[in-house]
Amino acid sequence: MIIVIKPDAKDHELQHLLDRLEHYGFKTHLSEWGNRKIIGAIGDERALRDKPLSTFPAVEKVVPILKPFKLVSKDFKKEPTTVNIKGVKIGGKHIAIMAGPCSVEGREMLFEIAEKVHKAGARILRGGAFKPRTSPYAFQGLGEEGLKYLREAADSRGMLVVTELMDPRDIEVISKYTDIIQIGARNMQNFKLLKEVGKSKIPVLLKRGLCSTIKEFLMASEYIASEGNYDIILCERGIRSFDTETRNILDLSAIPVIRSMSHLPVIVDPSHGTGRRDCILPMAQAGIAAGADGLMVEVHTNPEEALSDGDQSIVPEEFDLLMKRVKIIAATLEKHIEE
Amino acid sequence: MIIVIKPDAKDHELQHLLDRLEHYGFKTHLSEWGNRKIIGAIGDERALRDKPLSTFPAVEKVVPILKPFKLVSKDFKKEPTTVNIKGVKIGGKHIAIMAGPCSVEGREMLFEIAEKVHKAGARILRGGAFKPRTSPYAFQGLGEEGLKYLREAADSRGMLVVTELMDPRDIEVISKYTDIIQIGARNMQNFKLLKEVGKSKIPVLLKRGLCSTIKEFLMASEYIASEGNYDIILCERGIRSFDTETRNILDLSAIPVIRSMSHLPVIVDPSHGTGRRDCILPMAQAGIAAGADGLMVEVHTNPEEALSDGDQSIVPEEFDLLMKRVKIIAATLEKHIEE
């Protein structure tokens, strides 16, 4: 950590700061740059982040040198991680596609959608049984009944299941049915929930919070890893911006940026990421072209009747075209879609 | 709800939309505006929000007319609500001040801070026992021990306690010690938690999410109210922006805007709202001048030693000046600080 000293700091203020740093267990190195003094503090920077350094009267600016996360960083593990879930691989050369309805609305509909998306090449079935809804008056999901349908529909095609966990008290029931636990954007910093899925050892799909920086996103994944669960898939799903034409701005540059900092695989959700049906196909193509390790797409056989987020679902025919195109784009980047 | 029809929509597409709206239980009214057709859909708009209207081929734009929330709206209750917690009033002409350390770090320190802030005029003691920390390696709070200290320190001065609930499983233990349950910014859309505090009937301090709109903020408070708990205090605590000079941008215009939409009281947290010690005094003054019903301020007798957020705490002497000034500003607006 580098600490820039105020030009008018008094000698005893500077000395007090140096004493405290030593007291915290750091070696210090004072240097002068023209008319500026700078302290280099050498030791476990993570411990120092927790100290209120800017309250010291001598301090102008504190500059961290190391990244705040460790286990998920590229410094810790150089090669990209390939998460292998019952034979379906995500990461490295392997692209995996997750598709299905926003909410599980009924058994029959789910079997139908599973059949269609499986045929087009999806290997993981998505669907919500417990739904986070901004309105208390909106459909909140079928609960355990929905989880059962999801499992059965996936099994009928040999697919994996991914579904969202919202409440730490539901982890047992969800674990019975799912292969991948999704942590939604609104819970990205629900630290208690992150710890629970960390302890569970079930693979986790972690969605980026609506206004979380990439560093905060990686810190949230560090919470999971720090409990011993390394099967983490990151998901870029749009961040909030000032323009309301799309529900969110899908930040595709997050893919190369995360690549430069972490070994974890990262996928893209163009449905929530834009909230507009006419944006899903172009942004799914763009996501793969930007280097994503997979996609999560909402597909519904009858979006008009969907109980949630029908506005951002595509129909199976559009999904077929999407799959056809992303296969070519993946091949251009020397990757392939898991089938 | 108003539905603008695409200029090139076909007759059968339009008819299909009208049929579906009637099927959903709405009366429809089709009118022509120059070369544009518009449908007015009359009925319970909240039900219609849940329908994927934009998936219909005839639809160009959907414009809601009513607000998505009800119980917390000014339409529902015209006069501002004054929340009365064991005799301490917040709202209307009554301004209440909450002060204390970020985290509860020890018994003695807490008694000392309680004495100082009480003397200056604070009636509610704040302090975290369960801390949401972005790093899994940072101090996570003292837990129930911290809650006990908080209660004892508050009781020693006849103060109320406010403390944060992060996990629905902790609601029982927290309820034993606190007068007000705080829902933190990161959990503003943790809908399960909102429902729990709604059921609890304990007064709630709801903090605005880092990137939540004012409408979403009010929708979150509607979750609590819809469970029958109307003792809700809103708290503006800064939103995320592109400038990193301050941790957040304290959005003081949220106060008059919320005033125009809701009857709930709203307070300001200049400590988290800026994250900078030199901004707390000016922004506390500005908050009251903008019409806030109260303040939540971090005060620490020794910020250099604080285990969390010392960077954004002021010392008791600064808090005295703050109280002196906000009393004059409150009087200018014909309000008074509860003592």
Next chain:
Amino acid sequence: MIIVIKPDAKDHELQHLLDRLEHYGFKTHLSEWGNRKIIGAIGDERALRDKPLSTFPAVEKVVPILKPFKLVSKDFKKEPTTVNIKGVKIGGKHIAIMAGPCSVEGREMLFEIAEKVHKAGARILRGGAFKPRTSPYAFQGLGEEGLKYLREAADSRGMLVVTELMDPRDIEVISKYTDIIQIGARNMQNFKLLKEVGKSKIPVLLKRGLCSTIKEFLMASEYIASEGNYDIILCERGIRSFDTETRNILDLSAIPVIRSMSHLPVIVDPSHGTGRRDCILPMAQAGIAAGADGLMVEVHTNPEEALSDGDQSIVPEEFDLLMKRVKIIAATLEKHIEE
């Protein structure tokens, strides 16, 4: 335009509003929706936008129905526009690539870069002679000398020139040398400049402002079109967000969104759009995959020595790979790169 009336508006306030609307030349249509009254105002909505409707005491909310722009809208012209500049086409099935250094730094270097990017398939040479720099102490460009070099280097390969205009007083000198006038992001709402290039009839590359909405972007293009210049190419070049890992967030969903509203072609600038060399290749691929009509890429033979923005330039070898890949992606979407 739809005007929602306050539930507690008095009769004379409502009547006053109706009278004023008629006075402005609008036909009005009052309807009741449950307990809400709504006015439909029929006439030239663009004229009404200028009126301070929200100052009227009866008004709760004003909802525009039509888009604020006209000549550049899809309502005005359905088919996508293909801009044809001396035989190089942009738009529709035609993708055009602009490449070159950020600033023109010297004659020889420019000829070398022109040769390389032309060989890889670029048909338009970019380079700044007048540079907008955030610091008054930074290199400000070579001026007319730079324009000459640019023209000569382009001519040596039969390429077109695109370069930025910053000051209306420079339009004559720039017009002598360039085929396309670029209006930079910082000048997107420099309305005097927009009018000048509108009058000039030279094709314009209009960059989206750092925090401009898509509607404002299209309104800026309307300024140019309203002076009779329809040869407008839009350029998405990143918007500001809260995350500082990349200089900007490249908003690729702007491409399908603009497509749904306007007939103008839109290209992508992954260099300014990210500010990071390691993001250029993935985001160029993603831009074409999202449906862009072209790219603008900074290429430098020696980024270490670049006088401006070397950090976001790629070398000719990377540009070769970029071109190879975007050709395949373009073909997947049934488009082709102009050569």
Next chain:
Amino acid sequence: MIIVIKPDAKDHELQHLLDRLEHYGFKTHLSEWGNRKIIGAIGDERALRDKPLSTFPAVEKVVPILKPFKLVSKDFKKEPTTVNIKGVKIGGKHIAIMAGPCSVEGREMLFEIAEKVHKAGARILRGGAFKPRTSPYAFQGLGEEGLKYLREAADSRGMLVVTELMDPRDIEVISKYTDIIQIGARNMQNFKLLKEVGKSKIPVLLKRGLCSTIKEFLMASEYIASEGNYDIILCERGIRSFDTETRNILDLSAIPVIRSMSHLPVIVDPSHGTGRRDCILPMAQAGIAAGADGLMVEVHTNPEEALSDGDQSIVPEEFDLLMKRVKIIAATLEKHIEE
């Protein structure tokens, strides 16, 4: 400047970087921190900012130590600057109030408004003669005729004039009539315009750009100062956010933040800063309470008839109340309103 070296940088890459830094004229100091190497580069940091350091293969991160601006910084001049314009002082203990209509619409109306705002305590008359409008079809201002009215109305009450310059070609005509030249938010990075007003030596009111950081804002003021004009008043007028309830978010914490970095006075514009009439009074009070050196407020005798921005104007009676209250708040902070 501090340069953090990649952990896997090769020796010759590091050496190449050191060589280049020496070649640029910097002294370098290499130190090791655990497993990290760091270079301190000592010399004129402003020169180094222009170099594409991140293109060097050895570089992980570049951390500037000094601020990018100089003449406007607190390092350059410690005491707050008081700008004195013909006896009206802004800065230090002196608060100055600017008021008037958005656009100059006519002579009589302007005299009437000038009389009212002068009586309430405003000493500077504002009004636009050249208007930046987002739509080419909106009222663009009266031009020189408007400037004449403005001068005459101000002179009738012994007031100063402030008006906006949009085009460098208009500087002569505007200089004949105004005491303060306003640079609008959209032109904050119109560097040619900044240089012109820098050369003019007329006092400048510089508005913060809609999405400019505080550092960029101060860099823009440095452009003016670097031409020898030090009579600069900064104006916070709202930044763009994700919430559309207000036109902008008025960032009042910018006041203490600017105070910590610069000696220049800073005022607040609650009219443009919120775009809502019901926010002007509370945010004007809040602005002064946050420590602003002045206000710029839109006042109109008949907002319903205003040709621009009537939605954000208050009437003279509201302005009277505003002035009454801000005088008390100013006194609480030991300042006074210039009269």
